Amino acid sequence: MGLYGVVMDDATGARTTEPPPLDMAEAVPGLGAYARTVVRLHPRPGTPAISSSHIGGPVLWPADEPWPHCSDPKYSEQNRRKTPDHPVAMVPVAQLAAADFPEIAFPAGTDLAQILWCPSHHPDWGYAPAFRLIWRDSSTVAEPLAAPPTPHLIGDADYVPRPCVLHPERVIEYPWHEELPKDLRDKLEEWEAGESLYQYMLSIVPGCKVSGGMSWEVTDMGELPPCDVCGASLELLLQLDSCEWSTDAEGLRWAPLEDRHLEFATPEHNRAHEPTGLQIGRYSHGGFFVCSAAPEHPASFFTQ
Structure with a gap:
């Protein structure tokens, strides 16, 4: 029996993200236009x-x-x-x-x-x-x-990853708050009223993923440099993360339902929580970014 009374069948190896506790597009008018689909990879040690x-x-x-x-x-x-x-x-x-x-x-x-x-x-x-x-x-x-x-x-x-098989899952994320126009940031701050629910539970998907965006809580986002060759904007190809979800209360929303029965700090929990064995930056994450106009142009890697 998992949390929330959900019985999970792990026979297929699939991993499932808990739905968000509320509809952000409804909570903050105008935010829905910025919703995007990303692919959680859910790596797990194996023999690919x-x-x-x-x-x-x-x-x-x-x-x-x-x-x-x-x-x-x-x-x-x-x-x-x-x-x-x-x-x-x-x-x-x-x-x-x-x-x-x-x-x-x-x-x-x-x-x-x-x-x-x-x-x-x-x-x-x-x-x-x-x-x-x-x-x-x-x-x-x-x-x-x-x-x-x-x-x-x-x-x-820490830069030698364990071999991992993937269990891709499409989920919706919203941009890091610094990516949003100022009027939407103002609406979001008013809605949050000093809390950090958007940052940790409702916006950027953590863990290893394809596409979407990164969180920039360590350095602030600033402006990503353009492509060195053509000047086009960069977009995230792949994010690698030191862990798949935060063990803080807000971050537990991202713990797959199939893994919530695992006892904290056991080998089974650690294989799910830190499957690749990578430690990026200071136990954070990093992303490979490619040119949005011509992905064959030289790529960049940014860490937090």
Whole structure:
């Protein structure tokens, strides 16, 4: 028996988000125009197939194509060690297939998005990992690489994700309050009357997800820089999060119904709450952003 008297059947592995406690479009007139659909990925440790959508684990890579390496890796600052003398193999972070995510605008002739990064902090990247985003046509991979090279240096183990299978779920979110026009922000503040329900329960979806937006409670949002190539705006491709939901009372709305019977801090709870093993920033989240006009242009990664 789960919370709210709901009996959950987990035979399919599906994960379900609790509906919002109220209709924000009705509560704040004008906000409904900003509702958007995002895809909660609900990663869980497992053994993903090489051609599937997943986080961590193998990616569909041609055996005759050079594997990306990082030529300037760093150990974490805590270790105070020197940069190694030769490049470090990047580790697979995520693979997303067009068949699973029609929300993604894949460049023409591609059907896989593959993200790899260096398992170390990089001062020149805002102490985030240096990464590569590859758009690939899976039909051209005649002979897949059996296993990726193992990095000889891991500066930060928190940047090596566990292999996870995904359980995509479409849900509605509303933008971070700084994204909204000032008149709507004013209406929202009046409605909230000093509470933070919108921020934590009713707007930005936490956890690993495709599309939508990020919360910016650490730094404030400011203005995202435009695409370096064409000047178009950036949009979120993939968010990675250190945990899938906050254990604070307001954040529990995002705990999937199927996982609410798990006892706090047990191994089973931890696998659901922190499935990828990643720690982004200071136990926060980060997002890969792509050009809204031409996703093949260089991507960006922002953390909180």
